Amino acid sequence: MNASVELVEAQIWASGLNVEERNRAARGMTVRVYERGSYICHRGDRLNAWTGVVTGLVKMSSISHSGKPMTFAGLGHGGWFGEGSVLKDEPRQYDIVALRETRLAMMNRPTFMWLYENSVAFNHFLLRQLNERLGQFIATVEHDRMLAPKARVARNLSWLFNPVLYPKQERSVEITQDELALLSGVSRALTNRALAELQQEGLLLIEHGCIRVTDVAKLMRYED
DNA sequence: TCATTAAATTGTT
DNA sequence: AACAATTTAATGA
Numbered sequence: 001m002n003a004s005v006e007l008v009e010a011q012i013w014a015s016g017l018n019v020e021e022r023n024r025a026a027r028g029m030t031v032r033v034y035e036r037g038s039y040i041c042h043r044g045d046r047l048n049a050w051t052g053v054v055t056g057l058v059k060m061s062s063i064s065h066s067g068k069p070m071t072f073a074g075l076g077h078g079g080w081f082g083e084g085s086v087l088k089d090e091p092r093q094y095d096i097v098a099l100r101e102t103r104l105a106m107m108n109r110p111t112f113m114w115l116y117e118n119s120v121a122f123n124h125f126l127l128r129q130l131n132e133r134l135g136q137f138i139a140t141v142e143h144d145r146m147l148a149p150k151a152r153v154a155r156n157l158s159w160l161f162n163p164v165l166y167p168k169q170e171r172s173v174e175i176t177q178d179e180l181a182l183l184s185g186v187s188r189a190l191t192n193r194a195l196a197e198l199q200q201e202g203l204l205l206i207e208h209g210c211i212r213v214t215d216v217a218k219l220m221r222y223e224d
Numbered sequence: 225t226c227a228t229t230a231a232a233t234t235g236t237t
Numbered sequence: 238a239a240c241a242a243t244t245t246a247a248t249g250a
Contacts, residue, residue: 176233189238192235208233208244 003029003105011052011105012078012164013129016121028111034098044091049106052080056102057160057175059183060094071182073136074099074156076173078165083126086112099179147223149186150194154203154222156184161216172212180211 005026008014014022031054034040041047043062053075060081061071072094075081085092086109115122136159143152157180160173181191195211198204203219205212213219 177235178233188234189236196235206234 002027003031007031007054007105011080012162013080013122013125016124017115017119021115021119021122024114025107025111028114029105029107032104032106034102034104036098036100036102038098040096040098040102040104041092043093043095046091047082048086048089048109049082050080050086050109050112051082051107052105053077054103054105056104057099057173057179058102058104059097059099059179061097061182062094069182071185072140074160074175074179074183076160076162078162080129083112083129087116100174144185149184149190150197151222152186153180153184153191153194154198154219156180157204157211157213158216158219158222161213163216166216170212170214171216172207172210174210176209 003026005022008022008026008029014025017025034056040051040058055077057077058075058079058081059071060073060075061069063069081096082092084090089109116126139155143155147155157173160175160183161171177191177195178188180195181188184191186194195204195206198219199206203213203215203222205214
């Protein structure tokens with residue numbers, strides 16, 4: 001099915017687009033639903049669409065040559081990914097798996113390229129997005145060595161939120177501690193303890209299968 | 225609507 | 238990694 005203009009307007013990158021650009025975006029987008037645990041694409045697939053999470057949660061991961069699974073990033077509501085593969089017309093570098101039932105908006109390559117070549121606002125968004133990604137990547141490498149498990153859990157959790165999209169103070173993710181542990185590269189037991197401590201500090205509330213964050217800003221900058 | 229059961233998730237060791 | 242405790246979801250009376 002074709003995406004509605006309303007759906008387009010709900011995305012952060014649509015704020016600076018004019019009417020023609022928005023209509024064009026809507027026409028070039030489709031919405032698909034993925035069951036929990038299903039693969040959106042495998043490493044090496046040529047998925048030629050720019051993809052956004054409408055509802056649900058997605059993880060990017062791969063399996064090392066030794067057979068160990070490695071998760072790189074999680075993407076929540078409002079997150080978009082795949083611009084690198086679409087721009088370069090390359091196969092995907094990672095597996096992408098739905099952690100929950102997830103509704104994805106997919107923009108086909110011709111539409112993406114048209115926006116890329118015609119919309120200044122769209123380019124501004126892309127530039128900012130790539131920049132934030134780079135920052136996150138560098139931070140991940142740093143934290144891998146420098147930060148305690150608790151801080152890693154805190155930051156990985158904060159990255160599941162799109163700060164631009166949620167102006168409110170209270171946000172929640174449907175994610176199990178098991179899944180968060182995979183994202184953070186910390187054992188589930190440590191993740192469990194870290195969450196309990198963070199709750200004591202008043203940064204979040206633990207619910208079953210769900211975490212309600214009350215202070216994203218502190219989580220993002222969390223250090224020991 | 226309630227009770228029973230299975231499955232998922234959490235908390236601990 | 239294993240275990241028990243807890244919560245949810247599913248089923249059927």
